[in-house]
Amino acid sequence: MSYLTQGRFGGLVCGSSEMSNVSTGSLLGKFVNKTVLSNDFQWAWQNYKQVVLTLQKEFGCKSLMEIGGGRSPLFDYSEYRNLNTFYTLNDISPKELALAPAWPLKACFDICSPPSTIESSYDLIFSKMVFEHIPNAAKAYQAVYRLLKPGGIALSFFPTLYCLPFVLNYLSPERLSSKLQRLFDPRPDPKFPAYYHWCRSSDYLKQNLKTVGFRYIEVSPFYGHAYYRSIPFLRTTERHWTRMARGRNLTILSSFAYAFVQR
Numbered sequence: 001m002s003y004l005t006q007g008r009f010g011g012l013v014c015g016s017s018e019m020s021n022v023s024t025g026s027l028l029g030k031f032v033n034k035t036v037l038s039n040d041f042q043w044a045w046q047n048y049k050q051v052v053l054t055l056q057k058e059f060g061c062k063s064l065m066e067i068g069g070g071r072s073p074l075f076d077y078s079e080y081r082n083l084n085t086f087y088t089l090n091d092i093s094p095k096e097l098a099l100a101p102a103w104p105l106k107a108c109f110d111i112c113s114p115p116s117t118i119e120s121s122y123d124l125i126f127s128k129m130v131f132e133h134i135p136n137a138a139k140a141y142q143a144v145y146r147l148l149k150p151g152g153i154a155l156s157f158f159p160t161l162y163c164l165p166f167v168l169n170y171l172s173p174e175r176l177s178s179k180l181q182r183l184f185d186p187r188p189d190p191k192f193p194a195y196y197h198w199c200r201s202s203d204y205l206k207q208n209l210k211t212v213g214f215r216y217i218e219v220s221p222f223y224g225h226a227y228y229r230s231i232p233f234l235r236t237t238e239r240h241w242t243r244m245a246r247g248r249n250l251t252i253l254s255s256f257a258y259a260f261v262q263r
Contacts, residue, residue, distance in 0.1 A: 028153065028262050031058060032218040039246060041256050044222040048157055050073055051258070052126050056083060059153060061123035064088065067111050067156075068130035069104075069146075070096030079101050088122070091250040112139040119146045125154040132158050132166075137198035141212045141261070148263040156259045161196050163255040164238075165227045170196050201257035221254035 035054055037043065052074065056064065057234045065084045066074055070091040078104060080087055089104040089112065091097045097106050109115060111134065111215035125144055134140045143153045198208055201221035209217045224242040245253040 006217060026184045027059075028216045028218055028260060030259055031055070032220060032258075035257065036220045039220070039222050039249075039254075041222045041224040041226075044157065044220075044256050044258065048128060048258075052124075053083075055126075055153060055155060056085065056124055059123070061085065061153070063122045063124075063149075065090055065107070065122045065125045065147065067125060067127035068092070068133075069100065071099035072124070073100060073104060074128065077101065080104070096234040111143055112136055114143050120149050122147050123149055123152050125152070126156070128157045130158070131156050132194045132196050133192045133201050135195045135197060138208070138212070141198075141209060141214075144261070145212050145214065145263055150263055153262050155259065156255055157197050158253050158257060158259070159196070160199050160221070160254045160257050162252060163225060165225060166194070166196060166199075166255070169194050199257075200251070201254040205257075205259065209259070209261055212261075214263060215261075216262040218260040220232075220258040220260075221249070222256040222258075223254055225255045 015129060031054075035049075035051055055061065062084075064083070065088040067090050069089040069203050070093065073087075073089050075083070075087070088107050089097065089100055090107045090109065091100075092108070092110045094108050097108055100106065107114075107118070111130075130136060131140065148154060161167060161170065198205055201219050205219055206217050223246040225238070228238050241253075242255075244250075
């Protein structure tokens, strides 16, 4: 099922002009080098919105899509007005989109199978804590490729295997993993099944993304997490483990990642 609805303050048709100042892959690499200033997980969470804003400004993005934004889009209305862009909020669930604010354009579809009518429509596509819930990452990234304009950029922010809490979540039956989440990270948000398909920060992810056809790929790993903050022994052990992994840049042991791709 898919549909597009008119946002209260936005138009239905995305901007049609090509991105004017994306010309070489080195621009994306330079952007990541100067913008991602830490490999600590707290930095990743605290600065994600600013990274998206900086991407939008530096690459002149006029048409944006947030994948899996649902009830909680990254930007509020005042921030959206300052962006001066077409902003589309996507989610697979009509119930989640129904809980979203009225101002964005809404697009209800599975990111693995978007409608062909909006292909090559977006300068910037971004997502936060979505791709771990997608059972077929290849189809999802292929869809992102089709949705992007030539030269368009996508940024996904996701947890990575083989960080222990995510390994446990991946291996546990859904009922048990839901209980574990409430124990380590009690939040009111709904829990969705997690598959962690392609959710790595190592060369494994880069090689897979190359097969999709992206011209340029940049992956930034982040280390550490706060799931054991209320359990002293595990918290101390995790901090030592994280310090070692960060010092050696063992991407296989990262906990989160930003993946930047350019069509």
